[in-house]
Amino acid sequence: MRAGMSGRQLLAAQAAVVGSLVAALFVRELPGILRELRIYRMTGGLRANRRYP
Numbered sequence: 001m002r003a004g005m006s007g008r009q010l011l012a013a014q015a016a017v018v019g020s021l022v023a024a025l026f027v028r029e030l031p032g033i034l035r036e037l038r039i040y041r042m043t044g045g046l047r048a049n050r051r052y053p
Contacts, residue, residue, distance in 0.1 A: 005013070
C-alpha cells in the first residue's frame with residue numbers, strides 16, 4: 001500500500017479548496033454586484049440605447 005493520498009482524493013481536496021475560495025470571493029463581492037444590478041436596472045438595462053447614445 002502506498003503512503004499518502006490517491007490521485008482522486010487529491011483532486012477532490014483541491015476542488016474543495018478552490019470551491020471554498022470562489023464561494024468566499026462571491027460572498028464578499030455580492031453587495032457590490034447587487035448595487036451594480038440596481039443601477040443597471042434604473043438606467044433602463046438593454047433598452048437604454050435610445051436614451052443614452
